[in-house]
Amino acid sequence: MRRTLRYLTTSLALGCLAGTANAVVIDTFETDQPAISRTAPADTGTRVDHWISGSGILGGERELTLTLHPTIADGTTSSADVSGGAYNYNKDSTAGTFSYAFVVWDGADGTGTVDTSGLGGVDLTEGGRHDAIAISVNASDNPATVYIVADSSFGYSSRAALNLPGGISSPQTFIVPFSAFSVLGFNGPATFNSIGALQLQIYSPPSQNLAIGRVETTSTLSASKRGNLLVDTHGNSVANPGDVLRYTVQVANTMGSGQVNNVVFRDTLDSNTNLVAGSVTTTQGAVLSGNNPGDTVVEIDFGALPGGTTATVNFDAAIDASTPASVTQIVNQGLVSADGLTNLLTDDPDTAAAIDATVVAVLPAPAPPPPPTPGPGTSARAIPVTGPAGLALTVLALLIAGARSRLL
Known part of the structure; x- marks a missing residue:
């Protein structure tokens, strides 16, 4: 059964995703990518792919794909590019429900075909410190569903669906926990400490202006x-x-x-x-x-x-x-x-x-203060009195102390 997430907005909802400590960066979208587009009816039933290498991309290469289903209304145009630090997807018609846009990270394979082992087993959990994917959405005119697909190898995959609301005009961050993914592969689920490929599959029936910023792992x-x-x-x-x-x-x-x-x-x-x-x-x-x-x-x-x-x-x-x-x-x-x-x-x-x-x-404990120095007039009562000799010494000490006091 597919698990669908309502928008899980973090405390960063009013600001863009600045970067989580020790995160696995999936894409900063700092590497621009030229636009690709499809227009019905000329391009219905076909797809277009474009891939590019650069910095800030998991595996070193990003692939963009667009498709138009044969039933989509004539005149519908969709396009996608990366510019201004964001992935931008546009669709200009409300007609037709079957149009998809894909963003794929599967290593530097130089093709539009998904290599489910291309990343070589990336640990998205960062040794157990992270348990979610954070997606910064800069804009979304209308509701859209973003499927996040994770593959560990052929036949071992999982998918979660993030339902984005419309009306987003300033950056918001959405959290998709690994626990929200359900089994998609015919052999079993993906293992998030060993990922071979990641995809965003964007499904948007209405007209759309969607901009996605930074994508990375995070902790819930x-x-x-x-x-x-x-x-x-x-x-x-x-x-x-x-x-x-x-x-x-x-x-x-x-x-x-x-x-x-x-x-x-x-x-x-x-x-x-x-x-x-x-x-x-x-x-x-x-x-x-x-x-x-x-x-x-x-x-x-x-x-x-x-x-x-x-x-x-x-x-x-x-x-x-x-x-x-x-x-x-x-x-x-x-x-x-x-x-x-x-x-x-x-x-x-x-x-x-x-x-x-x-x-x-921590500093060493301060030394205790020294004992007071006896001054003028200090009593000699501390001299122990033991026997006649001790008594004589005590009397002598008292006489001397008294004499000193008078002289001073």
Whole structure:
């Protein structure tokens, strides 16, 4: 059964897709491609292909194809090109429902025939960090269906259908999870960690002006992690051995709609810190590990995260008082898994780096203040009195102290 997606709009819906960290770039459309066109009735029942090599293209080559079905109304014209950083598809008539436009990435084969193994097994999951394809749509005058077809090899393919609304006049990003693909191949489904070819198949019954921008892989979830000083034992506003850190983790479903299931967060603390038992809290799900004495791992089972929702976890870690002076930072990074995701690492949102660990600078504990120096008039009462000799010394010390006081 074909799975049809309503438009899954991310938080980037009001802006173009700028590029996901560590994404597999399918096409930036920075390499222009001249227009191809078909006009009925002269070109009905035929197809035209054009391919080009360049930068920003998965596999190094992009193929464009247009077809007109024999039943399409006379006078209908369709065209496609790549210019201005976008793939542009135009169709000037509402008559006729059977016209297709294809964009194909299958390696540098120099033909219009789809090579289902041409990409040589590209891992679209990026080692389990990504579980979706993000498509930036710059314009769409009328509703259209975009089929995304993924092939691993001959007979092993999957397809998802993205229903675009009409009336798009500014860039919006649409997310198509790998879990939304259904089996298309007669041998079985595509394997997203070993892809041989990808296609966009555009089906648009009405007249159309469709512009597609960047296409790349992404994650349906995001995970951020911050570390802040919670208990400042020495009152110096910097982290030292003996202080306590508060970590805040936020796991968000970045899709406007669509649920991600079996979401789990796991975090093993830096070896120079100790988890404060009972400090682990979560706004959703259950704490599996972290609140028992001796726990060194925080584990949270969020269950399902609906589209647009965020779960927040807090936990505290005490910096070991015996941390050597050679240790200058506490480094920590958590891991999120879910259906289709196995290796999504947390990111420190306060740095420019992508998907980086959360680092807290640590300085050696300040030295204790020296004992006060005895001054004038300091009492000698600290001299122990033991026996007649001790008593005589005490009396002598008191007399000397009194004499000094009078002289001063």
